[in-house]
Amino acid sequence: MNANATSVAVLKILFGVAFGFALSRIGFSNYDELHKMFVFADWRMFFTFAGGLVLATVLFKVLFRGRFQVSRPIHKGSILGGVLFGTGWALAGGCPSVPLVQLGEGKVAALFTIGGIVSGMLLFRWMQNRYLHWDVGSCGE
């Protein structure tokens, strides 16, 4: 492993631990809290997400304007993919990172969610290669 690959690995670990820690203490890995956000019974996590978004916009667009640009144009899967993901989020209680955090917290049933996510991703890869061939762009890495 060269020096660059090592520093990438170290950064990946640091950000992974920090993000997992934050998701857990915010309450995103707690279904009670998540459901309260979705039915607007408690606005704390909604403001967390919205506030994080505003702050990130300031960082990306004001302090470091144009230096870290990503491109996410609208494509065929934008809406349908979002609808499917939203359904899964409300049912399983997790965006892709959450069940991993839950597993770390001792919630072993999250293995079912992880199994579902992996199956779903492989299913979509198969659909893509076989039938769809959509250009859906890419999330980050």
Added chain:
Amino acid sequence: MLLSANFWPWWLGALALALVGFGYFFALGIPCGVSGVFGRVLNWRSQAAAREVELKMSANPGAMQEQMMAEALAALQDLPEAERAEVEAELRAQQPDACAPGGASATRVRPHPAAHLLFLLSLMAGGFLAAALSGTWGVTGGMGETYAAFFGRGASAWLVMFAGGICVGVGTMMAGGCTMGHGITGNSNLQLGSFLSTAAFFGTAVVVSFLLQVVL
């Protein structure tokens, strides 16, 4: 406050999300998105192979241009030698930097999929640390009271988690992003595709959650 058993106030969570989303891009030079990391781990072989190619290309910048130049000049073999030399000089003058290290032909080398796997495992470690340090760690097969009220305990709940997981897997790949990739990184870059997907997934989650409350 960081380690108390209470959840963080909104401003602390917002600060953490923004710093992770932006800091990741700042430090690693690649946009943060968890479904993308997941997908790259699942595409391990093709990702590792693509990285090998990129490593070779970056170790020998300009090799591709040189090769194309050589082939183009070989196609001009009918021209007299002097004119060919002129053409070559002309071509090289027009792309002076392309063959220099770090020039136009510099290739970005993607991380090895093992680094992405490390990230996923670190999320787990972060969850463990958060629960252990706040005194809430404990092995459980359940997902809390609300989940049990909707889907019961044991097998029925696990089935819903698996089915929901499939929706998350297909949906995030189809939308090309998740709560992080679209929700934070894409939206904060004011990207239309992210606005649309975020509205779709958040709106749908709200509707499904209200339905769960009414129906179950």
